Amino acid sequence: MILATLLTGSAAVSIQAIEKDNTLDGPPPNILFIIADDLGARLGCYDDELARTPQLDKLADRGIVFRNCFTQYATCGPSRASMLSGLYPYQTGITNNSKKLTQSKTPVTSLPALFRQEGYFTARVGKIFHMGIPGDIGTAGQDDDDAWDIAINNTGWDAVPENYETATRYGDTRGSGVAIRYLDPDIPNEAMADGVGTQEALRLMEEKHPDNTGKPLMLFMGYYRPHPPMVAPKASWKAIPEKEIELPLVPKGDRDDIPVANFHLREESFNFIPDSAGRAYTHAYYAAVNFVDTEVGKLLSGLKENGLDKNTIVVFTGDQGFHLGEHGHWHKSTFFEEASRVPLIIADLRSDSIGVSMGLCGLIDLYPTICEMAGIKPTYSLSGESLVPILNDPSIPGKIRVLTQGKPGGTSIRTERYRYTEWDGGTKGAMLYDLETDPNEFTNLINDPNYAGIAKRLKEELSSLMANP
Ligand SMILES: [Ca+2]
Known part of the structure; x- marks a missing residue:
């Protein structure tokens, strides 16, 4: 009980002190941080039956799977800036894709920049901080210039406009990084931008091995898929059994009680699209996930081949989710579970700790967690809490509540049972879902008198969380 109380308060420092004894002895760990x-x-290890993700499922068996991890902002740039600064989007002011970490309202040191200062060799391959997909592939995007000893801007077949523009397209609005487009080129994984990235990461594992640099290695690998355009090699399309694709149930009148603010993209091309297009896009998404899974498998083999499989912490996550027809929607950035929940697997190859945590956590918690695991002290007060206690014992409780922000002016808290969301303090709408009785979020309870007390309490908790993290 004491532990649960500490976890929910701003007592991250105390936890670090308490858990210090549990820090494993030996040389500093290497870090392999992978983000898709x-x-x-939507992985096999999250009970997704359509997913074909044997490599990530194997990684899950080797570590702790966090089943209830949420992004702090369901859009690429703000989510990554929050995760890598350890502060909420409202604290940094980074709430759109065009801002760099240097524009933060309060000075921050990103996680890799801190590790670099502390003597790690830090390397980036692909998309870690924000970059527009596919347009910015091959560039540094909104990178943190202080973070890396080496940064690789990998590109490939799927980043060439003449190639991705041949993709089948549904609807006629929006650019290639947003529009519903899909393609199954008969090309090897190694020709894809992400496949090139994997090869670069494997090269870095060898060339920048601690034996060569005299420094522990922190390697960030950022995969561009499954971000649109949904281009994945034909082999990955074949891996997904087409006949098993089922579109989600959308009850009649489902949208009647959902505030319009919850849908960032409201044009027809992204809402209630024909089943044929929906099935193809779903197929494409899972093919892209299978493709990333295969690439992750190569990285994990690379750890072994380079003798890095005993003293490395592997973290795998995503920056936000994606709707595949739930509530009739076919994009991201809503406050529903499909957009706000992300996979998180942490495998500390130094330890034998394995299991599944059902406790709530957020990407905000990664910064303090990785610091504690490596014995590195953050230079300012972080808003997340270390997950090390859960890594040691996945049965202990997680957070009481997780904060997620989003556009336009949306704020939301998720508790174990409820999700409460409001826009501009509720003046532009609000939602309350009881996830215990309504896991698909079909019934907005915000105007249900039986839930008025709960709505009021959650609104107050949300205000207090936004004022004092
Ligand atoms: Ca994203």
Whole structure:
């Protein structure tokens, strides 16, 4: 009980002190941090039956799977800036894709920049901080210039406009990084931008091995998929059994009680699209996830081949999820579970700790967690809490509540049972879902008198969380 109280308060420092004894002895661990763009919790190890993700499922068996991890902002740039600064979007002011970390309202040191200062060799391959997909592939995007000893801007076949523009397209609005487009080129994984990235990461594991640099290695690998355009090699399309694709149930009148503010993209092209297009896009998304899974498998083999499989912490996550027809929607950035929940697997290859945590957590918690695991002290007060106690014992409780922000002016808290969301303090709408009785979020209870007390309490908790993290 004491532990649960500490976890929910601003007592991260106390926890670090308490858990210090549990820090494993030995040389500083290497860190392999892998993030896939727009990947929700749609993996085999999250009980997704359509997913074909044997490599990530194997990683899950080797570590702790966090089943209830949420992004702090269901859009690429703000989510990544929050995760890598350890502060909420409202604290940094980074709430759109065009801001760099240097524009933060309060000075921050990103997680890799801190590790670099502390003597790690830090390397980036692909998308870690924000970059527009596909347009910015091959560039540094909104990178943190202080973070890396080496940064690789990998590109490939799927980043060439003449190639991705041949993709089948549904609807006629929006650019290639947003529009519903899909393609199954008969090309090897190695020709894809992400496949090139994997090869670069494997090269870095060898060339920048601690034996060569004299420094522990922190390697960030950012995959561009499954972000649109949904281009994935034909082999990955074949891995997904087409006949098993089922579109989600959308009850009649489902949208009647959902505030319009919850849908960032309201044009026809992204809402209630024909089943044929929906099935193809779903197929494409899962193919892209399978493709990323295969690439992750190569990285994990690379750890072994380079003798890094005993003293490395592997973290795998996504920046936000993606709707595949739930509530009739076919994009991201809503406050529903499909967009806000992300996969998180942490495998500390130094330890034998394995299991599943059902406790709530957020990407905000990664910064303090990785610091504690490596024995590195943050230079300012972080808003997340270390997950090390849960890594040691996944049965202990997680957070009481997780904060997520979003556009336009949306704020939301998720508790174990409820999600409460409001826009501009409720003047532009609000939602309350009881996830215990309504896991699909079909009935907005905000105007239900039986839930008025709960709505009021959650609104107050949300205000207090936004004022004092
Ligand atoms: Ca994203």
